[in-house]
Amino acid sequence: MAWTRKILRINLTQGSCVSEPLNMAWAAQYLGQRGLASKYLVSEIDPLVDPLSPENKIIYATGPLTGTMASTGGRYSVVTKGPLTGVIACSNSGGFFGAELKFAGWDMIIVEGKSPTPVYLHIENELAELLPADDLWGTTVWATEATLKKRHQDPLLRVSSIGRAGENQVLFAAIVNDLHRAAGRSGVGAVMGSKNLKAIAVRGTRGVGNIADPKAFMAAATAGKKMLAENAVTGQGLPTYGTQVLMNVINEMGALPTRNHRDVEFEGARKISAEAMHEKRASDGRSHLVTNQACFGCTIACGRISRIDETHFSVETRPEYWGANGGLEYEAAWALGSANGVDDLEALQFANLLCNEDGMDPISFGATVGAVMELYDLGILSKEEIGLEVPFGSAAALCKLAEMTARGEGFGKILGQGSKRVCARYGRPELSMTVKGQEFPAYDGRALQGMGLAYATSNRGACHLRGYMVSSEVFGIPVKTDPRETEGKPEMLKAFQDATAVVDSSGLCVFTTFAWTMNDIQPQIQAACEGDWSQDSLLQMGERIWNLERDFNLAAGITGKDDTLPPRLLNEPCKTGGSKGMVAEIGKMLPVYYSARGWTADGVPTAATRARLGL
Amino acid sequence: MQITLKLYAFLTDYLPADARRSNALALEIPEQSTVASLIAARALPPRLVHLVLLNGQFVPAPQRDAQRLSAGDVLAIWPPIAGG
Numbered sequence: 001m002a003w004t005r006k007i008l009r010i011n012l013t014q015g016s017c018v019s020e021p022l023n024m025a026w027a028a029q030y031l032g033q034r035g036l037a038s039k040y041l042v043s044e045i046d047p048l049v050d051p052l053s054p055e056n057k058i059i060y061a062t063g064p065l066t067g068t069m070a071s072t073g074g075r076y077s078v079v080t081k082g083p084l085t086g087v088i089a090c091s092n093s094g095g096f097f098g099a100e101l102k103f104a105g106w107d108m109i110i111v112e113g114k115s116p117t118p119v120y121l122h123i124e125n126e127l128a129e130l131l132p133a134d135d136l137w138g139t140t141v142w143a144t145e146a147t148l149k150k151r152h153q154d155p156l157l158r159v160s161s162i163g164r165a166g167e168n169q170v171l172f173a174a175i176v177n178d179l180h181r182a183a184g185r186s187g188v189g190a191v192m193g194s195k196n197l198k199a200i201a202v203r204g205t206r207g208v209g210n211i212a213d214p215k216a217f218m219a220a221a222t223a224g225k226k227m228l229a230e231n232a233v234t235g236q237g238l239p240t241y242g243t244q245v246l247m248n249v250i251n252e253m254g255a256l257p258t259r260n261h262r263d264v265e266f267e268g269a270r271k272i273s274a275e276a277m278h279e280k281r282a283s284d285g286r287s288h289l290v291t292n293q294a295c296f297g298c299t300i301a302c303g304r305i306s307r308i309d310e311t312h313f314s315v316e317t318r319p320e321y322w323g324a325n326g327g328l329e330y331e332a333a334w335a336l337g338s339a340n341g342v343d344d345l346e347a348l349q350f351a352n353l354l355c356n357e358d359g360m361d362p363i364s365f366g367a368t369v370g371a372v373m374e375l376y377d378l379g380i381l382s383k384e385e386i387g388l389e390v391p392f393g394s395a396a397a398l399c400k401l402a403e404m405t406a407r408g409e410g411f412g413k414i415l416g417q418g419s420k421r422v423c424a425r426y427g428r429p430e431l432s433m434t435v436k437g438q439e440f441p442a443y444d445g446r447a448l449q450g451m452g453l454a455y456a457t458s459n460r461g462a463c464h465l466r467g468y469m470v471s472s473e474v475f476g477i478p479v480k481t482d483p484r485e486t487e488g489k490p491e492m493l494k495a496f497q498d499a500t501a502v503v504d505s506s507g508l509c510v511f512t513t514f515a516w517t518m519n520d521i522q523p524q525i526q527a528a529c530e531g532d533w534s535q536d537s538l539l540q541m542g543e544r545i546w547n548l549e550r551d552f553n554l555a556a557g558i559t560g561k562d563d564t565l566p567p568r569l570l571n572e573p574c575k576t577g578g579s580k581g582m583v584a585e586i587g588k589m590l591p592v593y594y595s596a597r598g599w600t601a602d603g604v605p606t607a608a609t610r611a612r613l614g615l
Numbered sequence: 616m617q618i619t620l621k622l623y624a625f626l627t628d629y630l631p632a633d634a635r636r637s638n639a640l641a642l643e644i645p646e647q648s649t650v651a652s653l654i655a656a657r658a659l660p661p662r663l664v665h666l667v668l669l670n671g672q673f674v675p676a677p678q679r680d681a682q683r684l685s686a687g688d689v690l691a692i693w694p695p696i697a698g699g
Contacts, residue, residue, distance in 0.1 A: 232662070232695035241624050243698030248623050248638065252691045254671045275627060275638055302698070330698050468699055475666070475697045480675065514697045578671025 002064035002211055002528040003027055008106045008128055010121060012195050013054060013113030017121075017128040022107050027064075028531050029614065031538075034090050035505035035545040037061035037079035037108060041088070042548060044110075047555035051083035051187075052169060052194040054114035060101065060160070060200065061109075063507025064529050067102035067208040067296075070221045071228055072509035074099045074296025082186035083194075084171040084364065084418050085437040085461040087553040091174070091188045092465070092504060093160075094295030094303075095181030100158035103204025115196040120144075120161075122152070123202040133198040137167060140357045141176040148201045161199035162189045163358030168408035169193050170416035172364030172439075176356060180326025181295065181303075184361040186438060186460050187418075217527035224512070224520050225299050231515035233475075238302040238511065239292050243330035244274035246442070247338075249474065254577015255447035255483070256334070257440065259341045259392050260370035261433045261566075264444045264574045268343025272333050276345055277304070283311045288345060290324045300511055304328060306349055314350035314399045327352040331464070334442035335366025340373050340392060347395035351402040358406035364418055367439035369401055371419040371431055380426050386411045430567045436461035436558060445569050447579035448473045450481070450489040453589045456563045457493070459549040465510060467496040477514055484578075486585045490593035498542030505545065544613040547597075547605050551615065560603030563590060616686035617643055620653070625694045626663055650690065651679040663694040 005022045023040075030036040037059040049055045058080040065073040076098030082089030101109070104125050111121075118133040136144050145159040160177035166189030173189030174182040183189075192198075211217045228234040237245060250256045251269035258266040270276065277289040286307060294301035307324045308315055315321040327349055328336075336348045355362040369390075375381040376390045383389050387410050390397040404412030414422060419439050423432035433440050438461025445452025450469030458466040472492060473483035481488065499518060503510050506525055513521075518535050526533040564570070569584045594601060598609035605615070621639045622630050634640040644653060654664055667674045668691045674682050684690065 232665075233697045237624065237694065237696040238698065241696065241698075245624050245693075245696045246698040248621075248691075249666065249693060249696065252621070252668050252671055252689075270638060275623060279636060464699055470699065471697065475695075477697065480673070482673070511697075511699070578668070 002068060002208060003032065004102065004105050004107050004210070006106055008109045008123070010109060010111045010130070011113045012111060012115040012119065012130070012197060015115070015130055017130065019126070029541065030545060031064060031502070031505040031541060032107065033061045033063035033066070033075065033077045033505045033507060034079065034092070035501060035541065037077055038088060038090065038545060038548055040108070040110060041079050042552045045081065047552050048557070049081060051081045051086065051191060054195070056081050056191060057110060057112045058188065058191045058195070059108060059110050062098050062102045062107055063505055065524060066507030067099040068211065068221070068507070068528060069218065069297065070508060070524050071225045071297060071299040072295070072512050073507045074298065075507050075509055076101060077504065078175055078183040078188045080188055080191045081556070082188065082460065083169070083190045084187040087436055087460060087556055087558060088549050089186035089188055089460055090504070091183035091185045093175070093177055093181050093183040094298070094509060095178030096296045097158040097160045097177035097202065098507070099296040100202045100204050102208055103206050104202050105204065105206055109200065111195065111197060114194065118196045118198050120148070120199040120201060121197065123200065125204055125206060136198045138164065140164065141359050142179060142357050144199050145179060148199060152201065154203055157201050157203050159199055159201045161359070162192045163406065164408065165358045165360045165406050165416070166190055166193035168416065170360060170405060170408070171418045171421070172361040174355070174359045174361045176359045180356040182356070182359070185363065185463065189359045211528050212530045213527045217524065220523035220527050224516060224524060227520060228299050228512065228515050234300045234511065234515045238300050241274040242292065242302050242304045244277060244304065244328060244333055246330045247273035247333060248275065250443060253447060253474065253483070254574060254579055255444045256338050257433070257442065257444045258338045260339065260374040260431065261444065261568055262374070264447055264577050264579070266338040266341070268341070269338060271343045272337040272345050272348055277306065277328070281309055283309050288349070295509070298509065302511060308349045308353070309346045312346040312350065313396070314347055321350065321353055325353055326356055331441050332362035332366070335363045336398060339366050339370040340398060342393055342395050342398050344395035347399055351398050354402040354406050360406055363441050364439040365402065365405060367433060368415055368419040368422060369398060371423055371433065372401070372415060374431055375423070375426055375428065380428060433566055433568070434462055435565060436562055438462045443470055444574070445565055445584040446574050446582050447577065448483045449486050449585055449589070450483070450493055452565060452569065452584035452586060453489055453493055453593060456565055456586050456590065457593060459546065459553060465500070467493045467500060468510070469493055469496060471514070475514070478517065484582060486589050490589050491596050493593065494596045497546055498539055501542035501545040502538045505541070540613065544615065547609065547613055547615055550605060554604060563603055616646060617641055618684055618686065618688040618690060620657070621689065621691035623691065623693045624696055626659065626692055629657060629659055644684065648684045649680060650674055650682040650684065653684065653690065654679070654692070659692065664692055665695040666693040
């Protein structure tokens with residue numbers, strides 16, 4: 001058993017911290033992290049609850065492999081009802097916080113209620129205490145982490161916190177740990193802020209010693225690491241170029257959403273790509289990229305550490321931003337860049353730093369800027385209303401809007417409500433490039449048909465990480481499919497979604513699946529955990545998790561009509577590129593997907609499906 | 616005839632130094648050239664030739680021998696990569 005079998009339940013209203021046993025019957029059905037935390041959440045809250053009310057709960061959950069010797073085994077998830085979407089939110093983060101929580105002896109923290117004043121949760125092994133955070137409120141993620149390490153005289157304290165965006169309840173506020181790793185999507189940071197919970201600071205010294213079969217586990221973990229090292233993608237491509245290598249690929253395919261999805265090719269893509277990050281700048285002779293970085297236990301090390309150009313307008317008088325720091329990853333570079341037509345790499349890095357510093361999802365922030373720029377371009381929003389000019393391509397506007405949004409200043413308060421609410425407010429809801437209220441990531445659903453279906457059906461709104469069809473449609477992993485083809489995509493997507501739910505519940509990173517299949521993951525789970533963790537049972541568990549999330553979302557008020565894409569993607573063909581003339585064929589694929597899922601024509605799991613999955 | 620060859624990621628090193636900042640090279644190639652013949656002519660290591668796009672369309676490995684190039688084509692090539 002790789003679980004610690006202990007949950008820490010925090011009631012912020014009462015100020016209590018109570019240890020309780022992990023429900024092992026549920027662990028046998030949902031494994032950990034995403035699956036198990038979702039089971040707890042849906043069992044404990046009313047699906048109709050206001051996400052920002054004390055009645056919502058927020059759960060921080062590790063997986064059974066978190067903190068172990070398995071490569072990438074450092075993940076944790078934050079699960080709650082999302083304020084951006086009104087459906088289940090599950091955001092996954094790396095770094096070192098997750099493993100530290102496990103080392104302290106906890107599988108999961110369930111936080112409920114609302115504190116009357118700002119507090120932070122301090123955990124040192126079995127000790128858990130709520131401490132005043134009045135002095136931390138109003139400060140950034142980075143300042144919070146520095147203060148807490150100093151206060152507790154422990155440089156190895158691991159901190160997961162919100163910045164001013166979470167405090168201000170920006171609806172896409174993130175929870176950031178280890179300075180630049182984030183549970184980024186769906187506004188989980190706003191939920192934390194609504195509860196007056198500023199941070200969780202954890203120190204654990206116990207390791208993870210309760211592996212079911214240590215010898216078999218070490219053999220499986222070692223074999224897995226060898227495979228990652230020998231694979232060209234996980235052993236060479238990702239460490240050297242990071243996720244940002246996709247910028248030119250997706251652009252050359254004509255699948256790079258540009259200027260709020262008006263276009264699918266960005267003329268400035270090369271300037272904000274991984275290749276550009278490697279080049280020496282004319283200004284200082286340094287490359288933007290400093291090095292790569294790994295999260296806990298990871299043998300891939302895809303993370304980017306970069307140094308901004310000190311002469312750039314955004315930071316020339318702000319030396320606090322001059323050091324090496326996190327970024328840019330592909331999704332952030334796309335959202336801050338291509339989505340609003342900005343080709344200034346340094347401006348993107350500055351906006352990304354602000355997102356990390358004050359805890360904002362750069363995808364939703366950047367994509368919302370794209371919507372604002374389109375409203376401005378159409379004359380619907382004025383300079384007077386916004387406080388500055390925001391034409392497509394303006395690096396200055398991007399940087400200024402990032403500051404205004406993080407700090408809740410002026411128009412930033414409106415922008416912080418996300419694209420859906422901004423576009424609705426100004427009478428043009430169709431211009432919001434969202435599904436279920438959440439902004440798209442970096443792939444156009446017209447050019448990649450399977451990815452379009454993945455967006456439409458994702459349980460947390462538009463998301464690339466619930467069923468990464470790009471893997472097949474672009475990289476050829478596990479098999480190459482034609483991105484313009486719809487045939488076979490619904491069935492493949494279901495398989496991707498179910499397998500991803502397994503990985504997300506284990507403590508592993510989904511990037512391992514560029515090299516590993518379930519043949520490589522299953523032996524690690526089986527060796528670590530007591531019980532039947534055959535491939536069949538794992539994949540059925542993934543399907544169970546997907547349906548559990550779906551049932552919650554249906555009870556929260558969504559219907560099959562929400563499984564769609566914005567009119568632009570359904571009706572306006574790609575203007576250029578390899579998919580010129582194509583629209584997203586959701587209507588063709590969705591009935592097949594529902595059928596493959598065992599759902600009714602309206603997208604509701606049938607009684608037989610629920611019975612088969614033990615729901 | 617002239618085409619544009621684009622090489623990315625590790626393949627950037629196979630471009631002349633002055634073409635690396637654009638990842639693109641305008642090339643004069645013989646009529647009848649194919650994707651495979653151009654890859655061979657540029658001495659690109661097979662292990663680094665993974666994702667091949669001709670005008671944005673994927674060209675599977677078995678079709679590269681027969682896939683003719685035309686004037687104005689854009690051929691872009693990557694080694695094995697992924698991200699997200």
